[in-house]
Amino acid sequence: MSCSIKFWTLVVNVLCLPLHVVRALGLYKLYKRVTPFFFQRMTVKYNAKMHERKMELFRGLSGFKKPGGGPLTILEIGCGTGANFKYYPPGAKVICTDPNPHFQNYLTENMKKSEHLKYERFVVAAGEDMSSVGDESVDVVVCTLVLCSVTDVPQTLREAHRILRPGGAFFFLEHVVADPSTWSYFFQHVFQPAWYYIGDGCVVTRATWKHLEEAGFSDLQLEHVEAPLIFVLKPHILGRAVK
Template structure:
């Protein structure tokens, strides 16, 4: 396995040089278009899973019925259609080139109210006030952040007491599986093609260590998606 991973790493050297020289920035402009198109396929395959994930989001609304929701790494707005009618959504993403595709999703989901699109990383959302939102959502994002624990600290900071953090993430497979083998081998290449995506993270351990008052988490096998990202975790935490 180590030899196969080394060979894969060698194949990524041109991409590594592009990143060092700054040419990789061109791919960051292209990635939102790729992600936008992939979204349709992923949502079709994960439609019921996402419905199950977000089925009780309204539980965390305020007594007046308002619900303030912030999404970390919103990308092209793949989750909008699963959010309850009338909630106010704040979108954040470190890649400003998503804004064009995000607007398309906003136009297609008029049942929501949209606040702002903030270009910021999940590790540092200093522009968002403490305890200012009822729900935070993060799907297929913790795989590519620099520091998962730092993101979860920020989530706890901006969530009101009693608020919830919803997550859906692909994770490392069982070490006895072929999926695990391919994840280990192809991670260097996947990292560049997925704009920093790591396919060997044990994100459930970070969630368990994040000091939420409640954690509702389950492991699933995502149907019909690419083998290397088939193992997922989903659920929500309560502050």
Template sequence: MAFTVHVLQLAISVSVFPIFLLHFLGLWNWICKKFFPYFMVQFTKSYNKEMAAKKQELFGNLQEFAGSPGTLALMEVGCGTGANFKFYPPGCRITCIDPNPNFEKFLIQSIAESRHLQFERFIVASGENMYQVPDNSMDAVVCTLVLCSVQNQEKFIKEVHRVLRPGGAFYFMEHVAADPSTWNFFWQRVLKPTWFLMFDGCDLTRESWKALEEGGFSKLNLQHLQAPLSWEIVRPHILGYAVK
């Protein structure tokens, strides 16, 4: 089976050889960072349509973690185009973090359409190094479709712990590795190298629930599900929240 995976990986790599060549020449990262936000604008429309009910359910109790009545200090890591804004309760004070500065113009548009929120600032930084955000300053931290691409999940979760106030909550919705006994997992392995380059560092085979289970949270509410998505390869999902 491993041999078959490697053969198919090679075949797919050959079919998209220009991408691998640009990566070898050190040019692909710039191209991807520049144009990935345009892809995400379209992908977000489809994803939000298919996952709207799940997002409403996930964020339904956000207000319970407000540090003061009616005001929730919320930080979204990997904010992208602002896909989650319409699901947040009124009165949230939003701090946005993303390592790709090219998302900013799309984020500004989402902010203008989200008058129920109070925008604080946009910070260009990775999730593993959010030093601009003070300790114990956030009531909630959110990431969706982010843990698949962070370089070090352990460092990321440590940073989430640092910025969350005691009793604050970390919300997540992530695609993850399929069950190893399934054909879906087989194709995740086959597509992994090409997918990683085409989708800005996204790893199809991440077992992100393990990092959350070992993250040292006082409470972890985690659900596995097959998301109602058109792309079967990313249907395996986890969602929930963890309390500091």
């Protein structure tokens, strides 16, 4: 299957040549301005399909409130349009980060609808460098459908580990590469050159769970699940990792 994957991936790369040129010229950045519009609509559909999974995942958030009182502090990496806000417990303080500043208007609007939360701030930052956030300063870090598009997964996890207080937790929900024996694996690799542009830098061929296993957390609870989505996005992992 590997030779076939290489051949058809090359074909797709050739077909994507105009997009590669646009990206090389720096014009792809213009797409960032309209990304929030499309993602706002896509996340509504995703939440509808993954509602029960998200409810189950985030049910344990309140258990990581810092000892001695005070609100639960959540930092979300790659918050997008705020798709997870409705799953956060009442009274939580939320810090949002995203490398795309054009999400801020959507975030502000969605936070107005989320009166059960306190919106602290929006930080324009990539997951690999959140230096404006202090060491051991938050109770929970949330990351959903983000590790597929960061440049450096291990570095992003190191940053999450850094900003978590001792005993805090990293909650994640990510799509991952399929089993190599499946057709999903074949099409994930073949379509990847085009999917990069469709998904705004998304990589569907990452074995993200391996990075989580090596990230140095004291307790990792990780589950592989099949999401009710198109075949290239079906394989998911979800869980939490305690610092």
